[in-house]
Amino acid sequence: xxxTPTLTFxxxxxxxxxxxxxxxxxxxxxxxxxxxxxxxxxxxxxxxEPLPLDAAALDAVLLTHAHLDHCGYLPRLVADGxxxxxxxxxxxxxxxxxxxxxxxHLQEEDARYANQAGFSKHRPALxxxxxxxxxxxxxxxxxxxxxxxxxxxxxVHATLRPAGHILGSATVEIETGGRRVLFSGDLGRDDxxxxxxxxxxxxxxxxxxxxTYGDRTHPPRDPDVLADVVRRTVARGGxxxxxAFAVDRTELVLxxxxxxxxxxxxxxxPVYVDSPMALAAxxxxxxxxxxxxxxxxxxxxxLAAALAGLDLHGVADPEHSRDLNSPTYPxxxxxxxxxxxxxxxxxxxxxxxxxxxxxxxxxxYQAEGTRGRQLLEGARQVKMHGRYVPVHAEVVQLAxxxxxxxxxxxxxxxxxxxxxxxxxxxxxxxxxxxxxxAARVHEELGWVAVVPQQGERVRLD
Numbered sequence: 001x002x003x004t005p006t007l008t009f010x011x012x013x014x015x016x017x018x019x020x021x022x023x024x025x026x027x028x029x030x031x032x033x034x035x036x037x038x039x040x041x042x043x044x045x046x047x048x049e050p051l052p053l054d055a056a057a058l059d060a061v062l063l064t065h066a067h068l069d070h071c072g073y074l075p076r077l078v079a080d081g082x083x084x085x086x087x088x089x090x091x092x093x094x095x096x097x098x099x100x101x102x103x104x105h106l107q108e109e110d111a112r113y114a115n116q117a118g119f120s121k122h123r124p125a126l127x128x129x130x131x132x133x134x135x136x137x138x139x140x141x142x143x144x145x146x147x148x149x150x151x152x153x154x155x156v157h158a159t160l161r162p163a164g165h166i167l168g169s170a171t172v173e174i175e176t177g178g179r180r181v182l183f184s185g186d187l188g189r190d191d192x193x194x195x196x197x198x199x200x201x202x203x204x205x206x207x208x209x210x211x212t213y214g215d216r217t218h219p220p221r222d223p224d225v226l227a228d229v230v231r232r233t234v235a236r237g238g239x240x241x242x243x244a245f246a247v248d249r250t251e252l253v254l255x256x257x258x259x260x261x262x263x264x265x266x267x268x269x270p271v272y273v274d275s276p277m278a279l280a281a282x283x284x285x286x287x288x289x290x291x292x293x294x295x296x297x298x299x300x301x302x303l304a305a306a307l308a309g310l311d312l313h314g315v316a317d318p319e320h321s322r323d324l325n326s327p328t329y330p331x332x333x334x335x336x337x338x339x340x341x342x343x344x345x346x347x348x349x350x351x352x353x354x355x356x357x358x359x360x361x362x363x364x365y366q367a368e369g370t371r372g373r374q375l376l377e378g379a380r381q382v383k384m385h386g387r388y389v390p391v392h393a394e395v396v397q398l399a400x401x402x403x404x405x406x407x408x409x410x411x412x413x414x415x416x417x418x419x420x421x422x423x424x425x426x427x428x429x430x431x432x433x434x435x436x437x438a439a440r441v442h443e444e445l446g447w448v449a450v451v452p453q454q455g456e457r458v459r460l461d
Contacts, residue, residue: 005179005460007206010051011035012428013454015043016212016367017069019428021183022053025176028153029053031061032172032183032208036072036103036128038341040369047073047128052455056081059153063088064185065169066095066247072103075133078140087152089160090143091168091295094284095247097138102246102277104134106342113385146170146199161199162295164188165403166248167288169195173202179460180204182421186212186428187405187413191221193255194248194285194300198405200416206460207421209414211429212365213406214437221400226256227265229359229396234267234330238357238393243345243372245338246278248403249363251285251303253334256401258306274315274324274344275336282307325351338364340371350384358393363401368430407437411444424449425458 003026011020011033018037023030031053037043055077063071063086074086074096088096107127114125144150149157155177160170165188172183182204190197201207233240244250250273260266273279286307289300315321321344324333335345349371352358366372371382375395381388405413414424424447426438434451441449452458 005177005181006457007181007208007460008457009425009427009452009454010053011037011454012069013452013456014431014434015039016365016428016430016433018043018046019070020051020073021208023174023176023181025156028156028176029058030153030156030174031058031077032174033064033070033185034061034073034077035069038069038339038370039367039373043369047076050080051077054081056083058082058084059156060084061086062152062158062172062174063092063096064163064172064183065166066092066099067166067186067245068099068103070185071096071099075100075104075129075137078137079129079133084140085142085152086137086140087142087144087150087158089146089168089170091284091288092170093141093143095166095168095281096141098277098280098284099247100134100137101131104129104131110342149175162196164190164192164195164198167195167285167293167295171199171201173204181206181208181460184209186210187410188403189218189405189409192297192403193252194297194303195295196297198413201413203417203419204421206423206425207414207417208425208427209410209437210404211410211426211434211437212404213402214410214426214429214433215407216433217406217408218402219399223256223260223265225396225400226361226398227260229361229394230260230266230332233357233359233394234269236357237330238355238359239327239330239352240332240359240361241345241348241352242332242334242361242363243338243340243349244278244334244336244363246275246336247281249338249401250275250278250334250336251282252401252403253363254310254312255303255306257332258302258309261310268311270311270313270331272313272315272324272331272333273335274321274333274348276316278334278336279314279316322347324348338372339366340375346371346384349382350389353382353389353391353393356392356394360393360395362395362397365402365404407440410437411440414441415445420445420447422448426451
C-alpha cells in the first residue's frame with residue numbers, strides 16, 4: 001500500500017495501442033483505460049498475458065473513450081475477477097457496449113473460422129473473451145457527467161472533460177493525496193467536423209499525454225483526393241472500399257461523401273455501410289445530433305442531411321455482406337475495421353484487392369503490423385485467412401480525415417495549461433513519435449517530458 005500516489009504503465013508505453021495505467025495510493029487501486037493491443041503479433045500476445053495486479057482488488061476502471069485500444073480489455077479483466085464500477089461519460093458507455101459486443105462476436109467468429117479452415121497454429125483457436133464475458137461487464141458501467149468531480153475510491157476523485165476525439169471522449173483528472181494527474185486519452189483536432197475542440201488542461205502535477213501523431217502534422221484538408229479516387233474508380237467500373245473505424249470515422253466519411261455529392265464532385269452511386277457496429281454507432285450519433293449535445297458543433301446537424309441525402313444502405317446480415325465481396329457495379333463500401341485487422345472488411349479486401357479496377361481508401365492511423373499499414377507502405381501481397389492475396393487495386397490514404405490531434409495540436413493543448421506540470425509522460429505512440437513529442441515538449445515548453453517504459457512505476461509526489 002504506497003503512502004505516496006504511484007503510477008505504473010501497463011500498456012501504450014512505446015506503442016500506440018493497449019492503453020492501461022495503474023494508479024495506487026494507500027488502499028486505493030485504480031486502472032485508467034483497459035485497452036487491447038493491436039497490430040504486431042508480439043504486441044497482440046500481450047493481451048493473453050496476466051496483468052501484474054489483482055483485478056478483484058481494483059476499486060474502479062476509468063475510461064477516456066470507447067475505442068477498442070482503450071476499452072477492449074475490460075471483459076478479460078472481468079473474467080479475471082474485476083467487479084467494481086467502470087467510470088466514463090454516458091456516450092462512452094453507450095458506444096463501449098456496441099464496441100465490446102462486436103469485439104466478442106468477431107473474436108468468436110475468427111476462432112470458429114480459424115478452426116474450420118485450419119490455418120491457426122493454436123489447437124483449438126480460442127477467443128480472448130466471448131459474449132458471456134461482455135454481458136457480465138456492461139452492468140458495471142457508471143455514466144458520469146463532464147466537469148464535476150466524482151468519488152471513484154475512498155479519498156480519490158475524478159473529473160471528466162471533453163476531449164473532442166469521438167463522441168463521449170474525455171480527459172480524466174484524478175486527485176488523490178493532494179496530488180493531481182491528468183490523462184489525455186486520445187485528443188481530438190480543434191477543427192473536427194462534428195465535435196468541439198478539447199477542453200484545456202487544468203493545473204495538475206503530471207500529465208499523461210498521447211502521441212499517436214507526435215512526430216508529424218496533418219496536411220491541409222483536400223477534398224479533391226477522395227473525389228478523384230471515387231471518379232477514377234467509377235469510371236473504370238470498380239468499387240471503392242473504405243476500411244473505417246466504426247465509431248466516428250464512418251460518420252466523417254459519410255459526411256464528406258455527402259458534401260462531395262451535393263457539390264457535384266462525385267457521381268451518385270450506392271453507398272453501403274457494412275458493419276453492424278458502425279450502424280449502431282450511427283444511431284448514437286444521430287441521437288446526439290437530435291438532442292443538441294453540447295459536445296457537438298452546430299455544423300453537426302449536416303450529418304442528418306448526409307444520412308438522408310446519400311444513396312445509403314445499411315448492411316446488417318452476413319448474407320448481404322457477402323454480396324459486397326465482389327460488387328458487379330460501381331459502389332462505395334464503408335466497412336470495419338479501420339486498420340483491416342478483422343471484421344467484414346478483411347473478407348472484402350481478400351476479394352477486391354486482386355482487381356485493378358477497385359480502390360482501397362485508408363482513412364486514419366494505421367498501426368505497425370496491421371494490414372492497413374502494409375497496404376499504406378506499398379505491400380504487393382497481404383496475408384488474410386491463411387493465404388496471401390495479391391494487391392492490384394489502387395490504394396489511397398486520406399490523411400486529413402484523422403480525428404487525432406497532430407504534434408502541433410498536442411503542443412498547443414498542453415500550452416493551454418494554467419501552470420506547468422512537474423512531469424509530462426508521453427504514451428500511446430510508436431517509439432519514434434513518442435520521443436519526438438517528448439523532445440518538443442522539453443524544447444518548446446521547457447517542461448520535463450519522458451517516454452516511460454513498459455511496466456515502469458513512478459511516484460506522483
